[in-house]
Amino acid sequence: MILLISDLHLEQERPDISRAFLHFLHSRAPQAEALYILGDFFEVWVGDDAITPFQRTIAQALRELSDSGTKIYLMHGNRDFMIGKAFCREAGCTLLTDPSLVELAGEQVLLMHGDSLCTQDQAYMRMRRWLRNPLSLFILRNLPLTTRHKLARKLRNESRAQTRMKASDIVDVTLAEVPRIMAAHGVHTLIHGHTHRPATHQLQVNGSPARRIVLGDWDQQGWALQIDGPDWQLAPFPLG
Template identity: 60%
Template sequence: MITLFISDLHLDECRDDITQAFLRFLNERAPQAQALYILGDLFEVWIGDDGMSPYQRQIAQALRQLADQGTQIFLMHGNRDFMLGKGFCREAGCQLIREQTLINLYGQSALLMHGDLLCTQDREYLRKRWRLRNPISRWLLRHLPLSTRHQLARKLRAASQYHTRNQAQKITDVTPEAVQSYMARYAVQVLIHGHTHRPTIEPLKVLGQPAHRIVLGDWDRQAWVLEVTERHQYRLKAFPL
């Protein structure tokens, strides 16, 4: 038995290479897994379930086909697709999970996160995140006309890209204090997250005990997949697009 973890695909119609790699993954590799966890930023942008494009419905149908074959699919919000809702999940046959989710991974507790909350030095981003994610903002966004949401999404995406390019690398990466704090709070020795686009398996100690932080890679130049076996083997693999 294996469980698969991916994040930061940033699926978009203009990146057919990523789309085709993901569809191959769903058809060839994912059906062998007991479960698939998508830890945020499945899509480059999401303006609401009522604004699903034919391309996004194609992705939902591919996920539904995998779910119908018996693989459980769990989906977490990222910073680009935090408006994903129950409508998409029903169509895709997946379950939406919280931003901090504790799972039993073959007898071992693991904490799952998208990863942006671990970047505590990036205060400008965290302030914008709070403003966009609070319930009032979400309600307002859902009730804007689709054309307005499209315009806003383009502006937010451009601002995010500019911010990332112009910030020092250490500011947009996680802080060790945040990693330690979350892992100690949830009493886990395994943390799996994405967001930073810096794939690694990092050994560390939490409360004096051996632990690991596993960072998923983004799907840009190659596709990154974490495989976890029932024997607690963690394999972070990269595949060509």
């Protein structure tokens, strides 16, 4: 069995989500061969050197799962793209590039966070290119901690305000971009998060049937894609 989740946006201010995630780790994840977390695991991450006691508790829980035999793979999201190797070592997880090509149940599958598919949001794409530039990341990681926290709050507030103002199709994936990137990687299944619009979409890639599976966010309920051989189930569950 393989589990895929994304967009938990873990933060101390949402103990219901963190409790649900810890329960998920203790009850469901130990039966899995692998757990994939496709970005926005934390609501904000300003650097591995700034890890909080709350975040360390999450890291320790992941390490326990990893030590029990479940492989854990973590991908950056737009909220936590500064997660680095130190956190992954502490949590016992492997950091995936975005996008990543992996084999799931005998099939080559493309995994993404999903924000890079929203190409119609040109302002966001420009900011994303700047933030993910290696030089920008070096500068950000070496800023004083108070400055990083202020910048993170500013970016988060601006992102929320701009998202409310933009048309829904602008902040969703660009439909033409999906088959393009799937064809470029030679896959017929793409799994991503980011949009908070869980669904399985059927499409055509180079004239052949394909599918795009969108993971849900953990806000009103939790979401997980469970792969057990040929059985793929994307389903919600209560946070309580």
